Amino acid sequence: MRRSIWLASVAVALMAAAPGLVQAQPEGKGRDRDRGGAERGPPGKGADRDRGERSARGPDREREDRGGRAEPRRERPEARGRDNDAGKWAERRDREGERRAREALRPPGKTADRDRGDRDRGDRDGRDRRYDRDDGRRLVWLRREPDRRMIDGCPPGLxxxxxxxxxxxxxxxxxxxxxxxxxxxxxxxxxxxxxxxxxxxxxxxxxxxxxxxxxxxxVLGGALSIGSAWPGQYDWQPVPEYYGRYYGLGDSYDYRFSDGVVYGVDPQTQAIQTIAALLTGQDWTVGQQMPTGYDVYNVPYQYRDRYRDGPDRWYRYDDGYVYQVDPNTRLIQTAIQLLA
Amino acid sequence: MSRMLIRGALIVGAIAVAACGRSDIDDSGSAQPAEASLASVLERNPGHARLEAMIESTGLTEALAATGPYTLFAPPDDALATAGGDADMTDDALKAQAAQLLRAHIVPGALTRADIAAAVDRAGGEGAKMRTMADAVLTFTRDGERLVVRGPDGPAVALSGDEALARNGVIQPVSGLLLAPSTAPGAG
Incomplete structure (x- = not known):
């Protein structure tokens, strides 16, 4: 049985040494502020191969964009007109995603005032302002189901x-x-x-x-192919809001996670419209051993200056997070959200 | 005059390398990624036409053009030509198998050749391990001067050619498949 680990105390302790770490998220705050993450255009279906550009450019560029400078928004023609319901995706996440995903809650005694102090420190640093928006969020993860959500019996019609x-x-x-x-x-x-x-x-x-x-x-490429209707009997996990922002998902589709894949599904027709991301879905729990299979330093380029391996700490990337790991014990020390 | 010609040739060469998505090295010795995405880099590389076709047919193009980052271990076309036995893995009828095969060649994050070499040297005889998107583990070791990688039940294949640092990850060419195709019907 997995143990629930309080992340906040670890994150706070590390803040001074590594500014930019996201604090563990207090429950129930700031959801309205979160909705800005839905600004990006939806991926849609087609050939815009560089749609992830904004998400991949790193913190400085992201902050510039949010500052209101005119930068043409990239979106698919078929998706235009559907963005007027900005926030719908985030609301859906609020109802379903966070309810069903694993959570790491704020530890007892971590007050809102203390949260604010951490946030202010980030502001003064000048680099971490963008993390303010996440101070009200809970950390959530998508995990691969051990049983792959196998269904009993036979598919419909067989x-x-x-x-x-x-x-x-x-x-x-x-x-x-x-x-x-x-x-x-x-x-x-x-x-x-x-x-x-x-x-x-x-x-x-x-x-x-x-x-x-x-x-x-x-499976992906089979009944879960682009254009196929989502099999009604097949369960899935809603994609938490953080993943939506990190992977640049838009509002036009329902995003569903299943067996390591994030699918974009048309909410009206239930047809799969895009394969948005691949995830390992591994279980990274602060205080536990790092999962097997992360021996190679793999932090995204734009974060390497900040999260570089050293004799007393490693950093490993997985599914939108960077994790700090003790090289000797392989214990996970903290989880870091790369986007806020 | 000859000096100008040489300088011009160097500039053209540098542009060609960048267009192929290969890494540049900055003054500090750090690799600098190209602006193009993994999907775009593959599309421009004629040596991976079959791989690119499989990505397209399985619908993974969007994912490999988006945020990532991922590292894609890219087998050559001739290896992928044998992946389906008598069948063609780029065929729509084999999309599910092609998708699973591709996931077995993709790992999370950006793994440069130098990162892999450092991890192998640190790991010693057991090799350095990385988790794939197919929920399997790849093992990296050295074979003499070469870095080799072995998938579950697969043969050891060499990391070959030049790595390509894309905006959202790395393409690491490998000399063969990371899963071993069945040799006889019924042996799958």
């Missing part, structure tokens, strides 16, 4: 027949499908768990080592 999900009347396909696995299905071995996986018609099926069908999930 019937379970001898451990396979097939259209009614196609029993003859069983032998061919089961015993002549396509050569390209090796790609599912990357899951590296105790189950056996087979793909068919948009869905990935999980089998026990004994060959029993255990469930299925729709």
């Amino acid at each position: 019937a379970k027949q001898n451990q396979w999900c097939l259209p009614p009347g196609q029993l003859r396909q069983i032998a061919r499908t089961r015993y002549e696995r396509p050569r390209y299905d090796y790609v599912w071995r990357s899951y590296r768990d105790e189950w056996d996986y087979r793909y068919g018609d948009g869905y990935l099926y999980r089998y026990s080592p004994q060959g029993s069908l255990l469930g299925y999930i729709p």
Whole structure:
């Protein structure tokens, strides 16, 4: 069972040494201020390959943009006119995302006045003003579900027949499908768990080592392809507001996280419109060991001057956050939001 | 006159390198990323046409053009040509497999060749490990002077050619696939 860790005390302690660390977020403050994160145009569908430019330019440029200087906003033609409902996405997040995502709450005794003092320190520093906007937020994460949200039974329209999900009347396909696995299905071995996986018609099926069908999930490029309607029976996690701002998501779509992928879904048609981001969904919990698989320094270029490895601390990037890690114990010391 | 010609050639060469998304080195020795995104850099690189086609067919172009950052380990076209056995991984019918294969070649953050080398040297014999977007772990080691990377059940492949530092990540060319294709039907 995971332990809840108070982030704020660690963040405050580190503030003096590393200005720019986001403070742990008090609950329930500042949501109205947060809505500015929806300013960016939605990614939409098409060929604007540099849409993430604003998010990737680093703190100084971001602050300049918010200062009201005229910079043409980049957005897709089909998305125009839908931005008038700015804040809708953030509101939806308020209702669902933060309710369902894991949270790190403010520790007891951390008062609003103290919050304000931390914020002021950032202002005086001159570099961290942009973090003010986040002082009212809770830190939230998207985590990959250990069971991948497997669904029991068979996809709609298919019937379970001898451990396979097939259209009614196609029993003859069983032998061919089961015993002549396509050569390209090796790609599912990357899951590296105790189950056996087979793909068919948009869905990935999980089998026990004994060959029993255990469930299925729709997968990226299959039933979760651009243009496909979101499978109604498939659960997902709403994307918390911070991820929306970090990855430059707009208001036009519902953003849904599932099995390491952020999808943009048309709220009216439920059709997938964009693959917005890939996430590892690893569990980074302050006070716990760093997850396996982050041995290489990987901090984004624009933050390397601020978060550089040293003999007493490492910094590792994952899914929009930078984490400070003790090199000796590999314990995570604090989580840092890169955008605020 | 000859000096002017040489200077002109150097400028043209520098522009060509920047256009390909390769890294420049500033006065401090730090790598400087190009303005182009990963998707744009790949699009301009004829050596990764098949990889680019797979990214397009799977709908990952937007993600690789956006904030990131990601590091993409880019197999050559001839390796990807064998990825689907007799089938073509760029075909729409294999989008799901192509997407999973691509995720197995992408890790979070910006990993320069120097970062990887430093981590390998620090890690010693066990190698340095990185988590992929397919929830698997890659292991980096040295093979003589070369840096090599091995995926789950995959062969060790070399980090080859020049890295390309894009605005939102890094493209690290590798000499082969990080997952080993099945050699026979039913062996997947």
